[in-house]
Amino acid sequence: DQQVKQNSPSLSVQEGRISILNCDYTNSMFDYFLWYKKYPAEGPTFLISISSIKDKNEDGRFTVFLNKSAKHLSLHIVPSQPGDSAVYFCAASHTNSGYALNFGKGTSLLVTP
Amino acid sequence: DTAVSQTPKYLVTQMGNDKSIKCEQNLGHDTMYWYKQDSKKFLKIMFSYNNKELIINETVPNRFSPKSPDKAHLNLHINSLELGDSAVYFCASSQGFGGTQPQHFGDGTRLSIL
Numbered sequence: 626d627q628q629v630k631q632n633s634p635s636l637s638v639q640e641g642r643i644s645i646l647n648c649d650y651t652n653s654m655f656d657y658f659l660w661y662k663k664y665p666a667e668g669p670t671f672l673i674s675i676s677s678i679k680d681k682n683e684d685g686r687f688t689v690f691l692n693k694s695a696k697h698l699s700l701h702i703v704p705s706q707p708g709d710s711a712v713y714f715c716a717a718s719h720t721n722s723g724y725a726l727n728f729g730k731g732t733s734l735l736v737t738p
Numbered sequence: 739d740t741a742v743s744q745t746p747k748y749l750v751t752q753m754g755n756d757k758s759i760k761c762e763q764n765l766g767h768d769t770m771y772w773y774k775q776d777s778k779k780f781l782k783i784m785f786s787y788n789n790k791e792l793i794i795n796e797t798v799p800n801r802f803s804p805k806s807p808d809k810a811h812l813n814l815h816i817n818s819l820e821l822g823d824s825a826v827y828f829c830a831s832s833q834g835f836g837g838t839q840p841q842h843f844g845d846g847t848r849l850s851i852l
Contacts, residue, residue: 627780659840668742668828668843669781714781725771725794726841728781 628652629717631729638736644702646732648715651696655717659726660689660700663712672713673700705736741765742844744829750850751819759814759847761829769793770812771830771841772804781828787812816849824851 630649638644646660656677661669675682675689675698682689688701702709712733716726742763751757763770771794772784785804786794792804801817812831816823826848830841 661843666845668830668845671840671842674840712779725783725786725796726773726781727783728773730778730780 626651627730628655629715629727629729631713631715631732633732634730635733635735638705638734640707640736640738641704644700644705644709644734644736646700646702646713646715646734648698648700648729649696650698650717650727652717652719652727653696654719655727656720657718658689658691658698659716659718660687661714661716661728662709663714663731669714702734705734707736707738710734710736740844742829742831742842744827744844744847746847747845748848748850750852752852753819753821755819756815756817757819757849758816759827759829759849761812761814761844763810763829763831763842765831765833765842767831767833767842768809769832769834770806770809771832772812772814773828773830773843775826775828775846777825784827785812785814819849819851821851824849 659674660672663669691698712731714731715729769788771786775781787806790806806812826846828846829844832841833839
């Protein structure tokens, strides 16, 4: 059963605008959340993370928001750039799983000039 | 100076064969993982090793056997390959176990079973 869900398989955004990628999870034991970016024929690259004790974490153009009551997190990219075009994976983990990552199926982001 | 490297990048073989995928990390990490990405692009954990000790062993057929000769290497051996084993296999590493350090991934090994 899939515990991390990314319900939008794709998203298209104009350069300079905000990209918002969403992620939902079902396991309330998850206490660490990450976003990974993946280009074709490459492995996932870590982007940003957030602990369950926080509700926001910011790193440059990337901000992750966590709403624990809704079991929802989102990644905001502002401003979006063409180089941001990639597949974005949401992942979650918890102590009892040895911090193995549970991944969503990914959202393919296309940033158009 | 690739951080996590996997070999081979592509592996095409016939059903019933035995094959190995190698993974090495030069980050000084003490925890390594194997993930499988199936045809639906779903990435799923298979194994995790911490300081050469098996920590996580998800529901994976026992035809799959990980081996960690040292902290920098985690190899995956697969016996009697089946069509359903066709996938991309990713190795990853992180520092510390049970911590919140992000995992670093290799570029994957695409395994195709004929």
